[in-house]
Amino acid sequence: MSDNQLLEVIEKYLNGEMTKDERARFEILRNENAEINGKVSEHKHFTGLIKQYGERLELERRLNAIHDEIDVQTLEDELMIHPSFVVRMWRNHHSKISVAASIAIFAVLCTLFFTGYLNTREINYVKLSKEVHQIKNTTDQLNNKVNNLNPNGKGKNSSGKFRGTGFAISSNGFIVTNYHVIEGNDTVFVQNSSGESFKAKVVYSEPQTDIAILEIKDPSFKTFGTIPYAFKKVESDIGENVFTVGYPRDAMVLGPGFLTANTGFNGDTTQYQVSTPVDFGNSGGPLLDNRGNLIGIINAKESHVEGAAFAVKSGYLLKAIQDIPDSLKNGLNTNSKNTLASLNRVQQIKKLQNYVFMIKVNQ
């Protein structure tokens, strides 16, 4: 029996196409011959697999047909969990957004660079002593006129190149100003509000706190009288109403404002920041609070910021006074009695003006 014939018989047997006799004979053969028995079950299994495979193909075809009727795209749109607007915006446009942001940052940096903002901020910090280049002659003329008008002729012709402000700290002729105003000089001239000039010597200076103490050494000087303001020992608070008077020009100028910070330029703790308008020449001027307590010495301002001036705290002035060698103190007694407290601003300034001086330096 060839393979094909055997297969045909097996198929006949499996499909039940045999007669009773044939079937009985084949079953005997099958039982006796293990090889034929194996072939029967193998054929049965294999044709079954073909059949199942066909059914599977058919089922898949049916499912695909059903699937094709479903509008998958619409369903997808409905069922997709949409992220928030910002997230979608970022996903769809993140490259554009990145480019725009880079350009913006670049533009800002360029602008800052070309406007000089990125250079060190130190140049913004301007010492307020005044170098009188262009108006030197005018000043000289004015001084001459003032002196000439003075019938007693007490004033001396004391033209100066550098100018600042100073104020009395004791009745016997001690005056404080900024170190940077008198820097490099032993002798300066101080001029009071009525135009009288006195020669003064630098007795003590502290560059680190920008404080210098002068003593009037002039035969025509007698005494200031009692100093009306007292020196405040404790620090003042932000928001305090303060004012300064000084000589940014040839007349005394009031600068009102508020104490705006407890530290100075770049966080300098020896200074206050104040909002008083100041100009070159205000350096060394007194900073007083509403009740006439001296709380600091004006010494600088920030050049690119409006209304940001700095003042050395009065505590450092008191310390400087203590640090003056005893041999030079010469009866320096700071006043602790405040006679300005109950006065209004106009009266305070009237009293003050005799104790605030223009400092002139010949350099």
Add this chain to the structure above:
Amino acid sequence: MSKESNTGIPTDSEVILGILNNSESVLKRLYVAYFPMVLQLIINNNGDGDDAKDVYQEAIIIVYNKIKTGDFELSSKLKTYIYSICRRLWLKRLSQINRYGGDIKDFQEFLTVDDETEKNNERDIQFNKMGDALKLLGEPCKTIIEDFYINNRSMKEICEEFGYTNADNAKTQKYKCLQRLKKLFFQQNKGE
């Protein structure tokens, strides 16, 4: 396609009866009823519409075969069962393509259904081999085998279609084809 039944989601027993009776409309209603649920699962977990179709059809086939073979016991809702199978299949596929991020957004309750998917996977491998073997077999063998063993056509019809002069020739040809198919099929098995 019969129009006797209403549309909408079929009840679970309707599905079982319908599949046992080869009802095309029940199959369609079953398919349409739960596809959106599976689509939602797949497209919100790194897949697309085609992935959803593959996974969903595989699940439907598993359910279909289980019902047909009579060993389908409904221990939960059919919906939950289908969702669980799709979830299991999709997780498997995600890890195969290294897109599985370690967590999956779920939209339904689910059961553990590892056995069913494994069994189905083995059968799928056999079917794939059969498909490949049939392709390699070439014509006219492929059509003869398909017509006789799958479509249950008689040798007489096949004879006429292929123009064989007598049924014996056709039979001989059929058995040759079957022997070759077996060879191809089992060669693949050995090659594995």
